[in-house]
Amino acid sequence: MSEVRISSVKFKNFKALSDYSVSLAETNILVGANNAGKSTVISAFRILDVALRRARRLKAERVPLADGKFGLGHRIPEQQISVSLENVATNYNGEDSRIEFRLTNKNKLFLFFPSDGGCILHWESEGPLVTTTLRFKSAFPIVIQIVPVLGPLEHEEAYVSEDTVKNALNTHRACRHFRNYWYYFDEAWEKFSTMITATWPSMAMSKPELDIGNKKLRMFVAEERIDREVYWAGFGFQIWCQLLTHLSRADEASIVVIDEPEIYLHPDIQRQLLSILRALDSDVLLATHSVEIMGEADPSEILLVSKGSKLARRLRDIEGVQLAVEELGSAQNITLSHLARTKKYCL
Incomplete structure (x- = not known):
């Protein structure tokens, strides 16, 4: 650098x-x-x-x-x-x-x-x-690493192309492709998931899963060993996940x-x-x-x-x-x- x-x-x-x-x-x-x-x-x-x-x-x-x-x-x-x-x-x-x-x-x-x-x-x-x-x-x-304006995640996130994810990365649309981002760009996943566990100790993230039939992505988080889709983990946790996602790619x-x-x-x-x-x-x-x-x-x-x-x-x-x-x-x-x-x- x-x-x-x-x-x-x-x-x-x-x-x-x-x-x-x-x-x-x-x-x-x-x-x-x-x-x-x-x-x-x-x-x-x-x-x-x-x-x-x-x-x-x-x-x-x-x-x-x-x-x-x-x-x-x-x-x-x-x-x-x-x-x-x-x-x-x-x-x-x-x-x-x-x-x-x-x-x-x-x-x-x-x-x-x-x-x-x-x-x-x-x-x-x-x-x-x-x-x-x-x-x-x-x-x-x-x-310049821009952290865009962040908002709650999509309830059901549609599977989109890699170019769509890239083009939205620094815009307000980035929150619509959170699961897609980690589906395509998982090189920093270990760094990201470790940061999540260290800063929000009761939470452990899993990589996104693709439902091919419905063309939807799901992403689960374990809270005290109980799995739930990340959408149901609360807005504060969703925002924190997005913040750490952007910071994890700021090397x-x-x-x-x-x-x-x-x-x-x-x-x-x-x-x-x-x-x-x-x-x-x-x-x-x-x-x-x-x-x-x-x-x-x-x-x-x-x-x-x-x-x-x-x-x-x-x-x-x-x-x-x-x-x-x-x-x-x-x-x-x-x-x-x-x-x-x-x-x-x-x-």
Whole structure:
């Protein structure tokens, strides 16, 4: 896996963020009030993921840039992007929009959104002119692992093609093909099933089974030695299985991106999630409203996002975390949670 990382992201006239910067470290937990811009940051990485996949497959072409200039890049088909590109400009001002990603090797990637519509990827590099897929991979060895928006599993999951599963992996449709995924891609099954048992001790997973006659897939989980189809194991467990599925295939990722994974999850499981993310070899970008995750995190891992500022502010101490929690409308005492976690006591 490459040691090159994305070090920062800068937004110009993109949705909620008119002029905004985010500096990245190994663990980046985005917090803030509703409509503060957390999901806007996450959406930038969703778009970049699609753009990078295209640039790794296809030779660069001549594309329009800002101020009437032209350069090498790629036009990104809007139908491949899971983020709406309607009204991209901040406050509908009708101007061009732009996102800049800086890499630790000093190269830069740009997503350009002309005022008349569309999305264009282009770049700047320190080395030779990047014209081929081989040179692109060398100059920009970045892999983004997107954990899509997760939902409950299908009651009865139809057997679909391998291509259908692949095309839906990073989209909201991924939850419809959970059993199919493990039917086709079982290389990491042992890692996944071990993670399930370690984090949810009463559960033991079995590989999916194909009912050829009905063209349906079933997947059983043993809870205290009683087998049941995974659909009947509860929404929280279904979400957790999907989260660990995506994390189990993140070995080659430069950064793992997750938006509000805490939905349906018990507080204890939310706290476990942060430990699992820290153990990954990749950087992590996580947007959350979870006070449990914030309480488990080190203050330096938390970035406070606010449209009223020019940059996301990395917190310094527990007092800063407490202020961020109160901004979310919670009355939880983070200081006491931190003392309990570190096993410190006040007399």
